[in-house]
Amino acid sequence: MKFQADLGVNFCGIRFGNPFCLSSSPVGNHAEMCARAYDAGWGGIVYKTLGLEKSFKVIMPSPRLSVYNYGDKRFIGLQNAEQITDRPIRENIRDIAWLKKHYPHKVLISSIMGYVDEDWIELAKMSEDAGADMLELNFSCPQMAHKSAGHRVGQDFLAVAAFTEVVKKASKLPVMAKMTPNITNMVPVALAAKQGGADAISAINTIKAITDIDIENFTPLPNIHGHSSATGFSGPSVKPVAMRFVSDLYNSKPLGLPISAVGGIETWIDALHFLLLGATNLQVTTGILRYGYRIVEDMIEGLSDYMLERNIKSLNEIIGKSSRKIVDPSEFVTRFQVVSVIDDAKCIGCGQCYISCQDGANQAVKFDTLTRKASVDEERCIGCLLCKHVCPVWDCISINLNFHFYIHFHSISRKLRSKN
Amino acid sequence: MKLPVNPEKIVQFKGMREPLSLQAVIKESNRCLLCFDAPCSEGCPAGTDPAKFIRQIKFYNYKGAARTIRNNNILGSVCAFVCPVEKLCEKKCSIKALEDPINISGLQRFASEYGQRFEIEPPAQSLKSEGRIAIIGGGPAGMGCASALAKMDYEVTVFERENLTGGVPRWNIPGFRLPEEALVYDVKNLISQGVEIRHKSPVETPEAVTNLLAEGYDSVFISSGLSVAFKLDMLNGYSNVTDYITFLRKVKFGNESLNLKNKNVAIIGGGSVAIDSAVSAKACGANKVYLISLEHLSELPADKEEINLARIMDIIFKSGSQITGVVENENGLSGLTGIETDWIEPGKFIPLNARQISGTEFRINIDLVVQAIGTKPGNEIMILAKGLKTIGKGIIEVNEDFETNIPGVFAGGDVVNGGATVVQAVGEGKKAAQSIDNFLKNRRTSK
Numbered sequence: 030m031k032f033q034a035d036l037g038v039n040f041c042g043i044r045f046g047n048p049f050c051l052s053s054s055p056v057g058n059h060a061e062m063c064a065r066a067y068d069a070g071w072g073g074i075v076y077k078t079l080g081l082e083k084s085f086k087v088i089m090p091s092p093r094l095s096v097y098n099y100g101d102k103r104f105i106g107l108q109n110a111e112q113i114t115d116r117p118i119r120e121n122i123r124d125i126a127w128l129k130k131h132y133p134h135k136v137l138i139s140s141i142m143g144y145v146d147e148d149w150i151e152l153a154k155m156s157e158d159a160g161a162d163m164l165e166l167n168f169s170c171p172q173m174a175h176k177s178a179g180h181r182v183g184q185d186f187l188a189v190a191a192f193t194e195v196v197k198k199a200s201k202l203p204v205m206a207k208m209t210p211n212i213t214n215m216v217p218v219a220l221a222a223k224q225g226g227a228d229a230i231s232a233i234n235t236i237k238a239i240t241d242i243d244i245e246n247f248t249p250l251p252n253i254h255g256h257s258s259a260t261g262f263s264g265p266s267v268k269p270v271a272m273r274f275v276s277d278l279y280n281s282k283p284l285g286l287p288i289s290a291v292g293g294i295e296t297w298i299d300a301l302h303f304l305l306l307g308a309t310n311l312q313v314t315t316g317i318l319r320y321g322y323r324i325v326e327d328m329i330e331g332l333s334d335y336m337l338e339r340n341i342k343s344l345n346e347i348i349g350k351s352s353r354k355i356v357d358p359s360e361f362v363t364r365f366q367v368v369s370v371i372d373d374a375k376c377i378g379c380g381q382c383y384i385s386c387q388d389g390a391n392q393a394v395k396f397d398t399l400t401r402k403a404s405v406d407e408e409r410c411i412g413c414l415l416c417k418h419v420c421p422v423w424d425c426i427s428i429n430l431n432f433h434f435y436i437h438f439h440s441i442s443r444k445l446r447s448k449n
Numbered sequence: 450m451k452l453p454v455n456p457e458k459i460v461q462f463k464g465m466r467e468p469l470s471l472q473a474v475i476k477e478s479n480r481c482l483l484c485f486d487a488p489c490s491e492g493c494p495a496g497t498d499p500a501k502f503i504r505q506i507k508f509y510n511y512k513g514a515a516r517t518i519r520n521n522n523i524l525g526s527v528c529a530f531v532c533p534v535e536k537l538c539e540k541k542c543s544i545k546a547l548e549d550p551i552n553i554s555g556l557q558r559f560a561s562e563y564g565q566r567f568e569i570e571p572p573a574q575s576l577k578s579e580g581r582i583a584i585i586g587g588g589p590a591g592m593g594c595a596s597a598l599a600k601m602d603y604e605v606t607v608f609e610r611e612n613l614t615g616g617v618p619r620w621n622i623p624g625f626r627l628p629e630e631a632l633v634y635d636v637k638n639l640i641s642q643g644v645e646i647r648h649k650s651p652v653e654t655p656e657a658v659t660n661l662l663a664e665g666y667d668s669v670f671i672s673s674g675l676s677v678a679f680k681l682d683m684l685n686g687y688s689n690v691t692d693y694i695t696f697l698r699k700v701k702f703g704n705e706s707l708n709l710k711n712k713n714v715a716i717i718g719g720g721s722v723a724i725d726s727a728v729s730a731k732a733c734g735a736n737k738v739y740l741i742s743l744e745h746l747s748e749l750p751a752d753k754e755e756i757n758l759a760r761i762m763d764i765i766f767k768s769g770s771q772i773t774g775v776v777e778n779e780n781g782l783s784g785l786t787g788i789e790t791d792w793i794e795p796g797k798f799i800p801l802n803a804r805q806i807s808g809t810e811f812r813i814n815i816d817l818v819v820q821a822i823g824t825k826p827g828n829e830i831m832i833l834a835k836g837l838k839t840i841g842k843g844i845i846e847v848n849e850d851f852e853t854n855i856p857g858v859f860a861g862g863d864v865v866n867g868g869a870t871v872v873q874a875v876g877e878g879k880k881a882a883q884s885i886d887n888f889l890k891n892r893r894t895s896k
Contacts, residue, residue, distance in 0.1 A: 100507070101479040377546035380485025398486045401543075421482050421547065 034336035036072075036329060038344055040287055040310045041203035041228045043162050045136050047072035048344065049300070049325050052231075052291050052312030053140035053165060053207075055111060056322075060124035064131065069322035070329055073136030074128075075231075075312060078113035078167045079121050079152050084144045085175045087115040095250035095257075097240040097266055106266030107315050108240040110172050110251060110258060113142050118152075122159045129160030138205070142167040144178055146195045153200040164202050166193060166227075168218075169209035169234030172260040180234065183209035186221040193225025205229040205289060208274070210267075211237050215274050216281045223286055230278055231289035231312065233271045235261025264315035268293025272306055279307025279352045295324060297331030304344060305351035367412035367428040369393075369405045375425035376402050382416035382426065390415045450477050450552050456761055460732045462624035462701075464530075465758075468562060469555045478507040480544065481551050488541035489553060494876035495593065497522040499538045499553045502560055515564025518557060519572065523596035523639055524589050526565070526631035527618050528872050529558035533721075533752045537872065565634050574643035577602040580667035580889050584608065585652045585833075588616020589871045590672035590862025592639055593878025594885075599642040601886050606666075607644060610651040614639070616674055617863070618871055621697045621722065623729050653827070658834035658858055668885045671833065671845060671853070671860040672878060675824035675868055681717070683775060684818060687782040693718070693726045693821035700729045710734040713814055715785055717741050717772065718821030719749040724759050726819045731762045738764050739813060743790060743803050745769040767811075771803055776812065784814045826864050834858060841867070851881035852888070859885055 036047035050073035051057040051066050058077045066074055080087060090110050097106035114121060128137055139156035141164060143149035153164055168189055173179035182188045189206065196204055206222035208215050210233040219230045237259040241250040249257035271292020278288050290308030294300055295316035303311055316324055341347060371382070371394075378401030386394035393409035394416055396402075405416075417426040450473065454465040469477065487500030498521050505514035518525035532538075534554045542550035579602040584591045587609035595605045613619055614636045618627055640646065652658070658669050678692030691699075693716075700707050714730040716723050719742030730738045740759065742749060746768045749756060759766070769789055776784030789809035793802050825842040838846040838854040844867050845853055845860040852859050861877035863869065 101476040377482075377543050378484075378488075379482040379543040381482060383485045384483075396485055401486075401488070421544070 032333075032337075034333040034341070035343060036332060036336075038309050040289070041163060041205065043136055043203065045072040045310065046134070047325075047329055048304070048309065048311045049073075049328055050075055050136070050138070050289070050310060050312045051317065052314045053078045053138075053167065054314035054318075056314050056317045058114070059116065059121075060127050063124070063128050063137075066317075066322045067128075067132045067135045070325045071135075071322065073138060073162075073310075075138040075140050075165050076121070076125060076161075078140040078142050078170065079118060079156070080113045080142050080144075081118055081148050081151060084148050085178070087112050088174070089115055090251075090253045092251045092253065095240045097262070097264075104264065104319055106238075106240065106262055106264045107318065108238055108251070108260055108262050109235065110253065110260040112173055113167065113170060118155070122155050125156065125159040125161055129162075136162050138163040138165050140165040140167050140207070141196075142170065142173075142178055143192070144175060146192070149192050149195050150199040153196045153202070157200045157202050161202065163205060164196060164200060165205045165207050165231060166196060166222075167207050167234075168192070168222075169207045169211075170261070171209065171211055171235055171237045172258065180209035180211050180237075183207075183218060183234070184212055186217060189218055190221040190225040193222050193227050197226035203228040205231050207234055207291075208232040208278075209234050210270060210274055214277075216277055216284060219278055219281070219284050219286070223284060227286065229287045229289060229310075230284070231291060231310075232274045232278060233267070233292045235263045236267055236270060238262030263292070264319075265293045265295065268299060268302075272302060275303055275308055276306045276352050276355045279349055280355065294328075295320070297328045297335065300328050300332060301335065301347075302351075304348050306355075307349040307352045309344075309348055367414075368407045368410040369412065369414065369416050370427050370429055371403050371405055371416070372425050372427070373402060373404075375422050377422055377425075378402060379421060381419045381421065385415050385419045450480075450549065451555060454758060454761060459625040459728060459758075459762065462729075462732060464628040465625040469552070469559050474506060474556060474559045477552050477556060478503055480548075481507060482543050483507070484543050488543060489538040489551070492538045492540055493522075494537065494870070494873045495522045495524075495528070495879060496876065497525060497528065497538075497557070497872070499557065503551065503553070503556055506556055506560055511560060511563045512567065512569050514556075514560035515569050518561050519564065519569070519635075519638055522872070522875055523592050524618070524632075524635050524871055524875050525557065526561040526635050527589075527627060528875070529554050529561050530627045530631055531618065531622060531870075532872050533754070533870060535752055535754065537870075561631070561634075565630075571641035572596075572638050574641065575599060575602040578604045579886075580604070581606070581665060582668050582670065582885060583661045583666040584670045584672060585658070586610070586616065586671070586673040586862070586864075587614040587646055588672060588674050588862060589618065589874035590674075590864075590878040590881075591616070591670065592635070593875035594670045594672065594859075594861065594882045595644045595878070596639055596642060597879045597882030598885065599639075599644050601882065603886075605644045607646045608650040608652045609646055609648050610653075610673075612648045614646050614648070620701065621694060621725075623697060623701060623725050623732075625728070625732065626725065652833065653829040655832045656835060658837070658855070662857060667889055668857045668859065670878070670881055670885065671830070671858065671864060672862040672874070673826065673830060674863045676827040677825050678820060679823040679825065680820055681772065681822070683772070684782075684820065687775070687818070689780075689782050689816060690818040690820070693722045693819055694824065696726055696819045697722070697729060700733060707733045709736075709817065711736050712816035713737045713739070714817045714819065715739045715741055715813065715815045716819045716821055718823075719744045719751060719768065720821060721751050721755055723821035724751045724755040724764075726821050727759055727764045728762050730817070730819065731764060735817075737813075738762075739767050739815075740764050741767040741770050741772060741785075741787060743769070743771060743800060744798055748798060767813075770811075771800075771805065773805075773810070776814075782815065782818065784812060785818070786810065786812045824863075824868060830864065850884035850887075851877060852884055857888065859888075 053075040093110040139161035141152035168183035170179035289310035290303035291312040383396035490500040502514040539550040790803040862874040
């Protein structure tokens with residue numbers, strides 16, 4: 030019996046042992062860190078974005094992080110004001126060369142950011158000479174102190190096309206353009222990158238956001254000596270937005286480029302979601318900031334078991350499987366209406382469904398204060414599922430169609446039941 | 450998510466549990482399901498409304514939570530420490546179907562202490578007067594009634610026998626269980642409502658209640674509690690035999706601290722006050738402390754928390770046992786003899802139903818015996834008003850509105866229920882206040 034599915038993917042002609050990569054960020058800051066990431070099992074690394082200090086000297090603000098908390102749940106999103114690398118280019122290039130020498134079978138993608146054509150050319154050539162397998166063009170860092178870099182470039186179609194073209198001419202390496210989500214529609218920018226010759230698109234970079242404010246001194250956080258800024262937001266909170274952009278890119282017929290997905294990946298289920306929406310490659314930072322490189326073990330094992338259980342031989346069989354089910358709301362089939370069904374045996378009598386239905390839906394849930402049981406008036410139920418989503422017992426409320434909202438929870442609990 | 454008790458603090462008679470940290474408070478309040486028609490609020494005899502104050506805590510409205518507790522329960526700070534929550538609010542907590550109940554007392558304590566620390570405005574004093582009410586006894590029932598009446602614009606005078614307000618929580622609940630500041634704060638709130646408390650004013654002369662009504666009080670509420678402890682005949686006359694009321698008060702307020710070093714103490718009884726006495730004795734340095742009760746361990750009236758506390762303090766449980774005699778020496782009582790017992794008829798926890806098991810006789814060396822086998826009202830109760838109806842061991846008979854057989858005279862708390870919790874007494878006081886208001890309004894309209 031096989032215990033490990035083949036997680037290998039071919040992305041821009043490069044073979045990845047598994048699709049899991051570090052995204053360009055502090056998690057891939059230098060050789061020693063990257064080596065440990067490779068050892069932990071990551072299939073590839075997008076090295077921390079290189080820049081030329083002669084063009085722009087990066088000085089990091091301090092403190093640079095703030096988190097978004099919800100109730101007792103901390104860190105459901107992370108705000109980061111960190112820019113591209115502040116290490117000298119020589120050291121970084123030396124590190125990349127060392128990594129390729131010691132980990133020849135692992136993929137190393139060099140992320141670069143220039144300010145003028147010459148910068149892009151120089152960085153691309155240096156990376157190629159150092160042995161990088163691929164280039165990622167950082168058109169999307171939302172907190173560069175430089176006025177004509179990062180996401181400002183990523184919002185400018187012409188600049189994206191022009192810089193991509195410059196790099197493609199300078200280097201033989203495959204080129205991936207990293208998109209900013211700080212834009213209404215990502216597809217035109219991706220198309221501009223394609224026009225410039227890009228071989229792939231990575232999305233999303235972080236979302237400009239404000240996570241917190243100190244209500245005593247009115248200073249938003251992180252408080253950088255009395256000021257703050259809307260800077261890059263990442264982590265589980267941004268995953269829904271990232272999924273939307275990845276789906277947009279995959280569903281764009283004129284684009285047709287492979288996608289490396291970034292945004293809130295922590296578990297194999299997150300990873301699977303992005304694969305199903307069309308990503309071939311996956312990148313992670315915030316999950317590592319929070320839990321360390323080790324999380325890749327569970328992503329590999331979990332995704333592998335998922336494939337073995339369903340006899341999926343290659344990830345190619347499932348990539349994009351869900352994206353074609355994403356349609357315009359005008360295409361919905363509205364002939365069917367569903368109603369909620371409450372499992373009496375599982376109802377613990379808290380009445381949250383009742384309160385939410387009363388104040389936020391169609392007053393269809395009834396609550397018997399004597400028996401402390403909720404029930405649904407099918408005549409009134411509009412099948413919105415609010416009750417199901419507020420219920421503290423995840424499998425108590427269902428609908429009268431075979432539909433699952435916590436797909437992993439349900440598939441696991443179904444599996445457990447079948448064992449008994 | 451209850452914090453463990455700290456035995457070192459018990460020995461110092463200081464709060465045995467640390468307060469929940471803000472982090473723990475946020476975590477705990479976020480576990481709450483915010484039920485509709487919440488069972489926790491249903492389970493509070495005093496109507497403290499935990500569902501509301503937990504919701505307020507969850508939404509960071511800490512002062513609002515403090516106001517809810519204080520406005521609903523004049524002994525809200527005290528109750529946070531002394532309520533047997535597992536039998537009340539936490540009993541039907543919905544989340545018990547999934548995990549541990551919400552630590553309601555911990556959250557109540559947090560909110561109450563937050564209100565104290567950040568000085569929420571004191572409760573308002575009414576300037577109107579709907580009538581004058583006399584309350585006999587400034588314990589939990591009297592305080593609950595006084596507070597509720599003051600809110601309904603009555604002028605209230607509390608006649609308190611002692612020099613301090615509070616009743617049982619003041620005199621008999623040990624410091625490791627209830628820190629003094631909690632009661633002090635609650636009493637301060639009562640006073641700021643405009644309630645007059647006359648200390649050292651016992652009401653115990655014949656016809657005293659009748660006289661109060663004649664003096665112009667529109668109604669009287671009797672909440673004089675239980676002041677006389679039951680005693681076993683065989684233990685009469687020994688200088689080293691006492692009862693829990695005397696013992697706990699001496700431990701708390703004795704001029705010289707009670708030194709029980711290297712002494713063996715026997716507590717007779719299995720209720721909350723027996724455990725408090727046992728733990729107090731141990732905290733005073735006692736060598737061996739025995740808790741002798743007819744009930745077996747699982748049948749003890751004390752709640753699980755208390756039994757656990759006794760275990761932590763190495764109290765020796767002689768449960769399912771009976772005292773059969775006294776061992777004497779030249780100093781008087783020097784030991785007890787006893788025997789293990791069983792119930793003749795299951796589930797009937799009275800001495801007459803106990804059957805001795807031969808061959809299980811035991812003898813223990815004892816330097817002090819504390820009897821904690823129940824209390825009754827003082828004899829003065831029956832003569833406070835002509836014909837005041839009492840039942841059983843002398844407790845006052847009332848109807849469901851806490852009205853006695855004498856019109857205008859109401860009663861509540863231990864003197865009516867025979868001894869229950871602080872929160873129960875507050876609740877009875879509140880309900881009686883409502884009845885008094887109804888009674889006076891009816892009388893006015895019928896005039």
